[in-house]
Amino acid sequence: MQISHYLLDRILPTVTMPARYTGGEWNSIVKDWDAAQVRLVLAYPDVYQVGMSNLGLMILYDIVNRRPDCLAERVYAPWVDMEAAMRQAGIPLYSLESRHPLREFDVLGFTLPYELNFSNVLNMLDLAGLPVLAAERGADWPLVIGGGVGAVNAEPLADFFDAFAIGDGEEVILEILNACARAKESRAGKLELLRALAGIPGVYVPSLYQVTYHDDGTVAAITPTTPEARPRILRRVMSQLLPPPVDLIVPYVQAVHDRGMVEIARGCTAGCRFCQAGMVYRPLRERSLPEVLAAVEAIGRCTGYEEIALVSLSSASHPQIEEMVRELIARYSHPPLAVSLPSLRIDTFSVRLAELFQGRRKTGLTFAPEAGSQRLRDVINKRVTEADLLATAEAAFAGGWQRIKLYFMIGLPTETLDDVAAIVELVQEVRAVGRRYHGRRAQVNVSVATFIPKPHTPFQWSPLVGEDDLATRLALLRRGVKGRGVQLSWHAPQTSLLEAALARGDRRLGRVIHRAWQLGARFDAWPEHFGWEVWQRAFAAEGLDADWYARRERSFAEVLPWDHIENGVSKAFLWDEYRRALHGETTPDCREMCVGCGLAETLGCEGAG
């Protein structure tokens, strides 16, 4: 039964930005509910404006809705005022397209972009009227699956999900829906369905595995309990990207990124050791110039967007990027269609590109040196020199930009106070360059994040920086990066501890997440809602220690909670990279030479050999 307009009209006038909850956007697809054999709702565990900027969800929406026998609708996390109004009025969480309660769908598919959304997942399940624990949901309940980058270590969410899809979702989503259709037809029980799902490559069904622990709390083994469950789940990879979706949904409410998107490449060859995306989206797959141009044309026509972003992990690295940008600028000067690149490299080529696509706008340029000293940049394999950065800054200031934003991390492995002091010096030097061109109007904004070690990266064994060390480093930065022309921003340290604990957590953390949610945790990524006390109480109540998860140096011998998820990059390569990092040795970009990450043997990589 659809939620009626009549009911919604009673609460929507009382909440902020009510259009987030009414759907009806251009290009949204409302299919015949009764004609669909399998019904999927794609869920994003953050607010609408954030979720509508997510390309992954849009890709799956497009693919599933192309199937005549399936339908895909959407739901986002209601903001706290809407949640309260819904609970008070007894309105369950419903989909935007047809306003059906989530529990009437066959499958709930969560995108898991970020550890600090985990409490929202539970809250959404509960708002939908589902038992949050998978074990309490029989065959009559929707199947709850998860995917996205968060699925590469899904152990902390194992209690709440029926299955996870590891890697690219384009094919596996349809295979999962097929299995659901068959189960529905044959009235299969829940266990039968789970076993069928476990047989699909890339699908991880956590309840079919048993985890045992050593006395010291570390994982002893993760073992399948049925023959269908594979000992290791190999990540799914599309060897070639499908044509990009062009009928993108155009939201009424302004999204965080209010523009069209074309994924010009997936994967990255740079090999930065801190970067999870760089490891878990391998290999590099690029779209050709004609394919991108055709997609931009179609998106412009189908959406009416006035700006289109060429997205990838390193857009400036696409071999035809300059031609691409030049061609797009030439084609779309009138009516104007702006082109943007979300990620620039630190080189003068990137500035030249920005000259092309920002034109006279010159809103500001962002670069990410990540570390202040050459030594530390070598450790993290960010192969950029101080000379590179200064030359890039010089080109930008000379080109007319007055504002440059620099991203750094603190708490990187082997970091000392000297490395942090080097950030201050670097920022001062960049400011000095800016002053030569723009005097007192030159502005350098510095954004500092705490480094969080993530699974499937060379730093997955490395501890999160200690709280006191973090405070010392921040204090040093706050003393050094101040005054006219510079501005410093940073994150709350305790958010980092939670993110680090959840990122490399094991199954037992499910109890902590459950407890924290019961105590009121939600929107942990939003500073105004994050309450560390709540999480502290949850950890204490479950007898677990966030520090043990986040700040313990792990050994090579230790079984990592995500060891059964095979990303395709070998553990030996990651360990070797970690050792090289500690010795300050860099590793080349794999466009230059194959670095032997193991992908060629597991998933295939065209660049190799």
Next chain:
Amino acid sequence: MMQMNRQRLRITFARGETIKYISHLDLARAWERALRRAGMPLAYSQGFNPRPKMAFAAALPVGYIATAEIVDVLLEEPLAPLDMARRLAVTLPPGLRVVSIKKVDSRLPALQSQVRAAEYRVSVVWEGDRADLEARVAALLAAPTLPRERMHKGRRRSYDLRPLVEGLRLEDETAEGYCLWMRLRHGTGGTARPEDVLDALGLADVLFSVERIALRFPVKSNENVTEG
């Protein structure tokens, strides 16, 4: 040289239930994008951030549906209103509908400065009897002044609601109550909203819905309109 051929088209449109909760800025963006999808030869502003030249007669508050909102769109070259209507019919999102399109003189003053009044149909949920409501309406209309307060830029300001109410009457019964017709002043001379009138009628706490059915201009400014 392009300026010579420029043409101003005045679109009267309706906004339905499906998108009544979008803000005025959202509505403007939705129009821009629908016009772009329709491939209209839009005239753009100069500058770093070119925007299509369009102007709404009046902002439409969140939650209102409407049957006769007005937006002026400037085109770089002439286009028959019928052509535009046909193309927009397939690019407007659900909830937006063209009522009519006319050519207007591009030298006319800005639409927004011309609105003098707006008419509304306000449905209220009301279980009491009709006579009671009628008495409230009569009392409001009979009052010489209706001193009230509103917050303006964080400061309390007092004003008189009575002269802003140009017309008010109780209309037909609805399934759950009654419908009130209102004609309220709008624009530089002061603006009243249906909520203010409901409040003055002692109906501040009832459930209600608003439909804006007309925007009124001074007779002269609307005359040099040529039908397309």
